[in-house]
Amino acid sequence: EVQLVQSGAGVKKPGESLKISCKSSGYSLTSYWIGWVRQMPGKGLEWMGIIYPGDSDTRYSPSFQGQVTISADKSISIVYLQWSSLKASDTAMYYCARWSGGPPSSGWGNFDYWGQGTLVTVSS
Amino acid sequence: QSVLTQPPSVSAAPGQKVTISCSGGSSNIGNNYVSWYQQLPGTAPKLLIYDNNKRPSGIPDRFSGSKSGTSATLGITGLQTGDEADYYCGTWDSSLSALFGGGTKLTVL
Numbered sequence: 001e002v003q004l005v006q007s008g009a010g011v012k013k014p015g016e017s018l019k020i021s022c023k024s025s026g027y028s029l030t031s032y033w034i035g036w037v038r039q040m041p042g043k044g045l046e047w048m049g050i051i052y053p054g055d056s057d058t059r060y061s062p063s064f065q066g067q068v069t070i071s072a073d074k075s076i077s078i079v080y081l082q083w084s085s086l087k088a089s090d091t092a093m094y095y096c097a098r099w100s101g102g103p104p105s106s107g108w109g110n111f112d113y114w115g116q117g118t119l120v121t122v123s124s
Numbered sequence: 125q126s127v128l129t130q131p132p133s134v135s136a137a138p139g140q141k142v143t144i145s146c147s148g149g150s151s152n153i154g155n156n157y158v159s160w161y162q163q164l165p166g167t168a169p170k171l172l173i174y175d176n177n178k179r180p181s182g183i184p185d186r187f188s189g190s191k192s193g194t195s196a197t198l199g200i201t202g203l204q205t206g207d208e209a210d211y212y213c214g215t216w217d218s219s220l221s222a223l224f225g226g227g228t229k230l231t232v233l
Binding site: 037045047061062095100106109111117 | 126155156157159161163168169170171174175180210212214215216219220221222223224225226227
Protein backbone atom coordinates (compact mmCIF):
# COMPACT_ATOMS: atom_id res chain seq x y z
CA GLU A 1 0.00 0.00 0.00
CA VAL A 2 1.38 3.40 -1.01
CA GLN A 3 1.63 5.77 1.94
CA LEU A 4 3.06 9.22 2.44
CA VAL A 5 3.37 10.06 6.13
CA GLN A 6 4.26 13.58 7.12
CA SER A 7 5.85 14.94 10.27
CA GLY A 8 3.72 16.50 12.97
CA ALA A 9 2.43 20.02 13.39
CA GLY A 10 4.81 22.72 14.49
CA VAL A 11 4.63 26.15 16.08
CA LYS A 12 7.51 28.49 15.39
CA LYS A 13 8.43 32.14 15.82
CA PRO A 14 9.16 34.48 12.93
CA GLY A 15 12.79 34.20 11.87
CA GLU A 16 13.19 30.61 13.05
CA SER A 17 14.09 27.74 10.76
CA LEU A 18 12.02 24.63 10.15
CA LYS A 19 12.30 21.36 8.27
CA ILE A 20 9.27 19.15 7.75
CA SER A 21 9.33 15.67 6.29
CA CYS A 22 7.38 13.26 4.14
CA LYS A 23 8.17 9.56 4.40
CA SER A 24 7.14 7.30 1.55
CA SER A 25 6.44 3.59 1.71
CA GLY A 26 4.85 0.90 -0.43
CA TYR A 27 6.66 1.85 -3.63
CA SER A 28 10.12 2.77 -4.90
CA LEU A 29 10.79 6.39 -3.91
CA THR A 30 13.42 6.76 -6.61
CA SER A 31 10.90 6.08 -9.38
CA TYR A 32 8.50 8.94 -8.74
CA TRP A 33 8.61 12.71 -8.28
CA ILE A 34 7.33 14.10 -4.97
CA GLY A 35 5.78 17.55 -4.80
CA TRP A 36 4.87 19.98 -2.04
CA VAL A 37 1.60 21.90 -1.96
CA ARG A 38 0.66 24.78 0.34
CA GLN A 39 -2.83 25.52 1.57
CA MET A 40 -3.19 28.70 3.56
CA PRO A 41 -6.09 28.92 6.02
CA GLY A 42 -9.38 28.91 4.16
CA LYS A 43 -7.64 29.09 0.78
CA GLY A 44 -6.90 26.86 -2.20
CA LEU A 45 -4.00 24.66 -3.21
CA GLU A 46 -0.69 26.16 -4.37
CA TRP A 47 2.09 24.12 -5.93
CA MET A 48 5.46 24.91 -4.36
CA GLY A 49 7.90 22.60 -6.06
CA ILE A 50 8.82 19.04 -6.90
CA ILE A 51 11.80 16.73 -6.53
CA TYR A 52 12.94 13.50 -8.12
CA PRO A 53 14.57 11.62 -5.24
CA GLY A 54 16.44 9.36 -7.66
CA ASP A 55 18.84 12.15 -8.62
CA SER A 56 17.53 15.12 -6.54
CA ASP A 57 16.46 17.02 -9.66
CA THR A 58 14.30 19.80 -8.19
CA ARG A 59 11.95 22.33 -9.74
CA TYR A 60 10.36 25.26 -7.91
CA SER A 61 7.32 27.39 -8.54
CA PRO A 62 8.48 30.95 -9.28
CA SER A 63 6.39 32.02 -6.28
CA PHE A 64 8.42 29.87 -3.92
CA GLN A 65 11.87 29.90 -5.54
CA GLY A 66 14.36 31.13 -2.96
CA GLN A 67 11.79 30.98 -0.17
CA VAL A 68 12.02 27.26 0.60
CA THR A 69 14.33 24.33 -0.08
CA ILE A 70 13.19 20.89 -1.12
CA SER A 71 15.54 17.97 -0.58
CA ALA A 72 15.47 14.20 -0.32
CA ASP A 73 17.27 11.38 1.45
CA LYS A 74 16.53 8.37 -0.68
CA SER A 75 18.31 6.03 1.73
CA ILE A 76 15.45 6.51 4.20
CA SER A 77 12.70 7.37 1.67
CA ILE A 78 12.14 10.86 3.02
CA VAL A 79 11.57 14.14 1.23
CA TYR A 80 11.97 17.42 3.10
CA LEU A 81 10.67 20.96 2.88
CA GLN A 82 12.60 23.56 4.80
CA TRP A 83 12.64 27.23 5.61
CA SER A 84 15.66 29.17 6.86
CA SER A 85 13.68 32.12 8.20
CA LEU A 86 9.96 31.73 8.71
CA LYS A 87 7.43 34.52 8.32
CA ALA A 88 3.93 34.78 9.73
CA SER A 89 2.66 34.43 6.17
CA ASP A 90 4.13 30.90 6.04
CA THR A 91 1.35 29.77 8.38
CA ALA A 92 -0.44 27.07 6.40
CA MET A 93 -1.06 23.40 5.91
CA TYR A 94 1.61 21.75 3.78
CA TYR A 95 1.01 18.57 1.82
CA CYS A 96 3.43 16.29 0.05
CA ALA A 97 2.08 14.34 -2.89
CA ARG A 98 3.41 11.76 -5.32
CA TRP A 99 3.52 12.75 -8.99
CA SER A 100 2.48 9.88 -11.23
CA GLY A 101 3.04 10.07 -14.97
CA GLY A 102 5.79 11.44 -17.12
CA PRO A 103 8.40 13.98 -16.07
CA PRO A 104 6.54 17.04 -14.76
CA SER A 105 7.51 19.15 -17.76
CA SER A 106 5.89 16.61 -20.10
CA GLY A 107 2.48 17.90 -19.02
CA TRP A 108 1.30 14.37 -18.41
CA GLY A 109 0.71 13.32 -14.84
CA ASN A 110 -1.13 13.92 -11.63
CA PHE A 111 -0.72 13.81 -7.86
CA ASP A 112 -2.07 10.37 -7.10
CA TYR A 113 -1.18 9.93 -3.44
CA TRP A 114 -1.09 12.62 -0.77
CA GLY A 115 0.30 12.88 2.73
CA GLN A 116 -1.99 13.77 5.60
CA GLY A 117 -0.62 17.30 5.82
CA THR A 118 1.62 19.19 8.25
CA LEU A 119 0.23 22.31 9.88
CA VAL A 120 2.86 25.00 10.32
CA THR A 121 2.00 27.95 12.54
CA VAL A 122 4.32 30.93 12.70
CA SER A 123 3.50 33.37 15.46
CA SER A 124 5.36 35.60 17.83
CA GLN B 125 -5.90 34.68 -8.25
CA SER B 126 -5.37 31.35 -10.00
CA VAL B 127 -4.56 31.00 -13.69
CA LEU B 128 -7.18 28.24 -13.77
CA THR B 129 -10.65 29.65 -13.17
CA GLN B 130 -13.31 27.70 -11.30
CA PRO B 131 -16.66 28.89 -9.94
CA PRO B 132 -16.33 29.53 -6.19
CA SER B 133 -19.37 27.46 -5.37
CA VAL B 134 -22.04 25.20 -6.84
CA SER B 135 -25.01 23.54 -5.24
CA ALA B 136 -27.65 20.97 -6.06
CA ALA B 137 -30.09 18.66 -4.34
CA PRO B 138 -29.35 15.04 -3.43
CA GLY B 139 -29.74 12.75 -6.41
CA GLN B 140 -29.23 15.56 -8.89
CA LYS B 141 -26.31 16.24 -11.22
CA VAL B 142 -23.77 19.04 -11.03
CA THR B 143 -20.92 20.19 -13.22
CA ILE B 144 -17.84 22.18 -12.23
CA SER B 145 -15.90 24.06 -14.87
CA CYS B 146 -12.19 24.84 -15.05
CA SER B 147 -11.06 27.40 -17.58
CA GLY B 148 -7.44 27.95 -18.57
CA GLY B 149 -5.40 28.73 -21.64
CA SER B 150 -3.29 27.23 -24.39
CA SER B 151 -0.20 27.14 -22.18
CA ASN B 152 -1.86 24.88 -19.64
CA ILE B 153 -5.16 23.05 -20.17
CA GLY B 154 -4.97 23.49 -23.94
CA ASN B 155 -1.83 21.38 -24.24
CA ASN B 156 -1.72 19.26 -21.10
CA TYR B 157 -3.76 16.70 -19.23
CA VAL B 158 -6.19 17.74 -16.52
CA SER B 159 -6.78 16.07 -13.18
CA TRP B 160 -9.41 16.72 -10.52
CA TYR B 161 -9.07 16.48 -6.74
CA GLN B 162 -11.65 16.19 -4.00
CA GLN B 163 -10.93 17.66 -0.58
CA LEU B 164 -13.41 16.65 2.09
CA PRO B 165 -13.54 18.96 5.12
CA GLY B 166 -10.44 18.64 7.27
CA THR B 167 -8.73 16.08 5.06
CA ALA B 168 -6.02 15.95 2.42
CA PRO B 169 -6.95 16.21 -1.26
CA LYS B 170 -7.69 12.98 -3.10
CA LEU B 171 -7.29 12.24 -6.80
CA LEU B 172 -10.69 11.95 -8.44
CA ILE B 173 -10.01 12.15 -12.19
CA TYR B 174 -6.75 11.98 -14.13
CA ASP B 175 -5.72 12.25 -17.78
CA ASN B 176 -8.84 14.38 -18.41
CA ASN B 177 -11.37 11.61 -17.98
CA LYS B 178 -9.97 8.53 -16.23
CA ARG B 179 -11.00 7.41 -12.75
CA PRO B 180 -8.57 5.85 -10.27
CA SER B 181 -9.54 2.52 -8.81
CA GLY B 182 -12.25 2.95 -6.20
CA ILE B 183 -13.74 6.16 -7.57
CA PRO B 184 -17.38 5.54 -8.50
CA ASP B 185 -18.57 6.18 -12.05
CA ARG B 186 -20.81 8.95 -10.72
CA PHE B 187 -17.72 11.11 -11.21
CA SER B 188 -16.65 11.97 -14.74
CA GLY B 189 -14.28 14.36 -16.46
CA SER B 190 -14.01 15.91 -19.86
CA LYS B 191 -11.85 18.44 -21.66
CA SER B 192 -12.45 20.62 -24.67
CA GLY B 193 -9.91 23.13 -25.89
CA THR B 194 -8.77 25.21 -22.95
CA SER B 195 -11.52 24.16 -20.54
CA ALA B 196 -12.29 21.08 -18.50
CA THR B 197 -15.37 19.93 -16.67
CA LEU B 198 -16.02 17.66 -13.72
CA GLY B 199 -19.43 16.03 -13.59
CA ILE B 200 -21.03 14.41 -10.57
CA THR B 201 -24.31 12.53 -10.86
CA GLY B 202 -26.53 11.05 -8.18
CA LEU B 203 -25.33 13.62 -5.64
CA GLN B 204 -24.91 12.47 -2.07
CA THR B 205 -24.39 14.50 1.08
CA GLY B 206 -21.00 12.84 1.37
CA ASP B 207 -19.95 14.58 -1.85
CA GLU B 208 -19.89 17.93 -0.06
CA ALA B 209 -16.32 19.03 -0.48
CA ASP B 210 -13.97 21.40 -2.25
CA TYR B 211 -13.02 20.35 -5.77
CA TYR B 212 -9.86 21.46 -7.56
CA CYS B 213 -8.73 21.06 -11.13
CA GLY B 214 -5.04 20.69 -11.83
CA THR B 215 -2.70 20.67 -14.79
CA TRP B 216 0.80 21.60 -15.87
CA ASP B 217 1.80 24.89 -17.46
CA SER B 218 4.42 25.65 -20.10
CA SER B 219 6.04 27.99 -17.55
CA LEU B 220 7.17 24.75 -15.93
CA SER B 221 4.78 24.93 -13.01
CA ALA B 222 1.98 22.74 -11.80
CA LEU B 223 -1.26 24.64 -11.48
CA PHE B 224 -4.40 24.23 -9.44
CA GLY B 225 -7.69 25.98 -9.91
CA GLY B 226 -9.00 28.21 -7.15
CA GLY B 227 -11.34 25.49 -5.97
CA THR B 228 -15.10 25.04 -5.99
CA LYS B 229 -17.16 24.37 -2.90
CA LEU B 230 -19.94 21.89 -3.56
CA THR B 231 -23.01 22.10 -1.34
CA VAL B 232 -25.58 19.33 -1.48
CA LEU B 233 -28.79 20.99 -0.35
